[in-house]
Amino acid sequence: MSHDGLQPVDRQLPTEEARDLLALVRELAQREIKPRAAEEEDAGVFPREVFRLIGEAGLLGLPYPEEYGGGGQPYEVYLQVLEELAAARLTVGLGVSVHTLACHAVAHYGSKEQRTEHLPAMLGGSLLGAYCLSEPAAGSDAASLRTRATREGEAWRIDGTKAWITHGGVADFYTVLARSGAEGARGITAYLVPGDAQGLTAAVPEKKMGMKGSPTAQVHFDGVTVPDSRRVGDEGQGFTIALSALDSGRLGIAACAIGIAQAALDEALAYGMTRQQFGRPVVDFQGLRFMIADMATKIEAGRALYLAAARLRDAGRPFSRQAAMAKLFCTDAAMQVTTDAVQLLGGYGYTADFPVERYMREAKVLQIVEGTNQIQRMVIARSLAGPESKER
Incomplete structure (x- = not known):
């Protein structure tokens, strides 16, 4: 099911263990993260206790080896966890993505001694x-x-x-x-x-x-x-390490973007089913139905794109271009979907009484972090057509 139970989400999880993990994350997010999100974001409260909680649940080291305290999960699973966390509160989902990015250098380029000394604490949940x-x-x-x-x-x-x-x-x-x-x-x-x-x-x-x-x-x-x-x-x-980390980090941003887009769609759909105008729910009107259809299509396409890139990464195949495509498409989709959600709620969407105005404000930064979407287009074009002629 979706983040609030309204819309079915076809989760393509490889194992029963992964399905149980995602169910645990969804329950934790709905119980411990989402209820306080609006109030704490408005007050600018950093949710350190939430990070400790999800660290204790083993969610701060999911894509890293179990021998160093990680979860040993493929990126395909880890990214879907990020999506659930971001749907509940982007500060948490993005925070986990950034933490994973910060661990990348030691995990992939550190010496055996460095991994043994540092990774257990970095992945174990007590450090951020x-x-x-x-x-x-x-x-x-x-x-x-x-x-x-x-x-x-x-x-x-x-x-x-x-x-x-x-x-x-x-x-x-x-x-x-x-x-x-x-x-x-x-x-x-x-x-x-x-x-x-x-x-x-x-x-x-x-x-x-x-x-x-x-x-x-x-x-x-x-x-x-x-x-x-x-x-x-x-x-x-260092620059090689940085670029390698950013390829993976861009997938994290893509997953967070789809999480916030799904949350916006769920909110818009719930509102549309209950809001009455002209004697019937506003979701009955064709103009709004078409908006919802477009929103859902962008979300499904973005999810498929980031998961396809994750599977390439998990298989040890090149995925830089696909990561850039996923980051570009998913974050642009999130900006459009959250904007449409505000429009669908009308005047209520523009107020802080509903979360869609926050989703729209938060979605914007995802088009900027981990390389702006203009940079993503450069990465994609160079992988297809080579560097610009002046550099040849």
Whole structure:
């Protein structure tokens, strides 16, 4: 069933264990997350206790190996969990996606010793991560980042400022991309920085149009020192690590987008069945029926697209283009569906008495994070037609 039981959702889950997991997540989301979402978002409350709860339920390490404390689930399953969490509250769904992104470097590029030392705590549910790539002057052009890592014997000193960091100031660890060598993509290295490192501070969180419960802040590194044992991967490999993480992270954003779109459709349909005009439910009018049909079609298409990309990833096949397509389509669909939901509710949709106005405000950011949708179009076009002629 759907997130509120109105519409059937054809879940394509590979095992009985996965079906039980999703049922558990749906129950937890409806009982512990959704009832408080509107009030806490309006008040800007960060749901740290919710993250502890879902961590205890094993939901903060789902796509990582069980030997390191993860859930050992394929991405196909993990993304459907994200969709359920995002439908209940985007701050939570997106937060889990960001945490998974922050764990990627150590899980996929860390040494055996690093994985053994760090992953159990990172995946076990007690810690929450953040991913530090963007900077005030390096957003879409991430290869131009200026945060500097300077070797000092067997340690590294990190200086600079990261921007637009989800969980900035509340994270227990930060995966940080910093320039350790020459200009350009080849001079960047990845580091695992503890949240309580001396010299690490966070600015006042940004004032945003949506997701007010999720802190987004600049993070300052003023002589932050980490041992070389916390350098992840080889020197100069950081940009490769970052792009690899973003491919997977984009699928997380796509799943969150479909979650919020489904929640908006469910709300619009419930309203349309009960709201009476001209002596009958407004859902009986053909104009609104066509809107609902279009909304549902976009959601089903987006879900199929992100799941197809996830299966490629699970099979060990290239999926970068499909991840970009999923992120592009699903987030554009979420923006359209949530806007239509507001329209369908009319004046009530524009008030905070119903959640669709919040869904619309929240959907907008999904077209921006993990690479804007303009960047996704560049990624897709380059994979099909090669780089622009001036670069050939």
